[in-house]
Amino acid sequence: SGCSYKLRNVDLHPLWKGEIDVPGGSRQSPINIRIRDSVFHPQLAPVHTQYDPNTCLHIWNNGYSFFVEFDDSTDKSIVSGGPLENPFRLKQFHFHWGRNNDWGSEHTVDSRVFPAELHLVHWNCSKYRTFEEAIMEPNGLAVIGVFLKIGKQHEKLQKLVDILPSVRYKDALTEFNYFDASCLLPSCVDYWTYSGSLTTPPLTESVTWIIMKKPIEVDHSQLAVFRSLLFTAVGEEEKYMVDNFRPLQPIMNRTVHSSFE
Numbered sequence: 307s308g309c310s311y312k313l314r315n316v317d318l319h320p321l322w323k324g325e326i327d328v329p330g331g332s333r334q335s336p337i338n339i340r341i342r343d344s345v346f347h348p349q350l351a352p353v354h355t356q357y358d359p360n361t362c363l364h365i366w367n368n369g370y371s372f373f374v375e376f377d378d379s380t381d382k383s384i385v386s387g388g389p390l391e392n393p394f395r396l397k398q399f400h401f402h403w404g405r406n407n408d409w410g411s412e413h414t415v416d417s418r419v420f421p422a423e424l425h426l427v428h429w430n431c432s433k434y435r436t437f438e439e440a441i442m443e444p445n446g447l448a449v450i451g452v453f454l455k456i457g458k459q460h461e462k463l464q465k466l467v468d469i470l471p472s473v474r475y476k477d478a479l480t481e482f483n484y485f486d487a488s489c490l491l492p493s494c495v496d497y498w499t500y501s502g503s504l505t506t507p508p509l510t511e512s513v514t515w516i517i518m519k520k521p522i523e524v525d526h527s528q529l530a531v532f533r534s535l536l537f538t539a540v541g542e543e544e545k546y547m548v549d550n551f552r553p554l555q556p557i558m559n560r561t562v563h564s565s566f567e
């Protein structure tokens with residue numbers, strides 16, 4: 307039961323008040339994935355994640371989303387296979403969501419919007435020495451995108467939901483260890499992949515996007531806790547952290563490939 311396309315009459319986050327498109331950008335994200343325009347690539351193997359829950363470090367509110375960050379000093383938590391030529395190291399994951407369940411995702415599928423979207427961010431440790439270096443390179447990052455839909459409670463996510471109040475304010479950071487990020491992946495291995503960019507400044511065109519076809523389910527009360535976070539720091543006029551997604555960008559002359567027919 308796809309939700310109908312809803313005009314997102316949201317007032318944009320200050321991040322997007324100014325420039326929305328990158329001058330000369332030819333591979334910006336997010337995009338609308340048109341299923342009938344995607345090209346099946348039989349050589350696209352399943353994506354393989356190998357995450358060590360002990361590499362989980364902390365969670366922090368960066369004023370736009372909350373980032374769960376990982377120790378990326380070793381190859382203990384990596385993604386490989388799929389469109390990737392070599393393994394990439396897990397650096398962080400975060401989400402984008404709306405003020406209500408009618409919108410919130412960054413990517414859309416045949417103009418269908420989801421209430422939220424998870425991004426698992428990895429960098430090309432075979433070619434670059436650090437994450438900061440990799441974000442400036444065309445093949446520097448691999449981000450796995452997973453759509454969230456409202457349904458049954460996601461039990462493994464609850465450990466994360468329960469700690470969110472401790473990072474309510476911008477710049478708050480709290481220790482968060484032993485979390486297996488693979489519990490946030492859908493059981494279906496099908497995905498789309500395309501070349502794109504970061505969806506917040508510096509908007510660099512350094513991302514191989516891997517968008518999972520199937521969403522994961524969370525219940526409405528779990529998503530409600532995301533919306534209790536603040537964009538603002540202690541002492542500032544409180545602004546709820548909602549609608550932290552970038553508007554859709556032009557596909558230009560890109561092809562989205564699918565790992566499934």
Ligand SMILES: COc1ccc(C[C@H]2SC(=O)NC2=O)c(OC)c1
Nearest residue numbers: 371425427441449504505506507508
């Ligand atoms: C300075 O480097 C950065 C800055 C921002 C982000 C987060 C962006 S990028 C994405 O996919 N979603 C987001 O909100 C980042 O992530 C790789 C890397």
Ligand SMILES: [Zn+2]
Nearest residue numbers: 400402425505
């Ligand atoms: Zn993101």
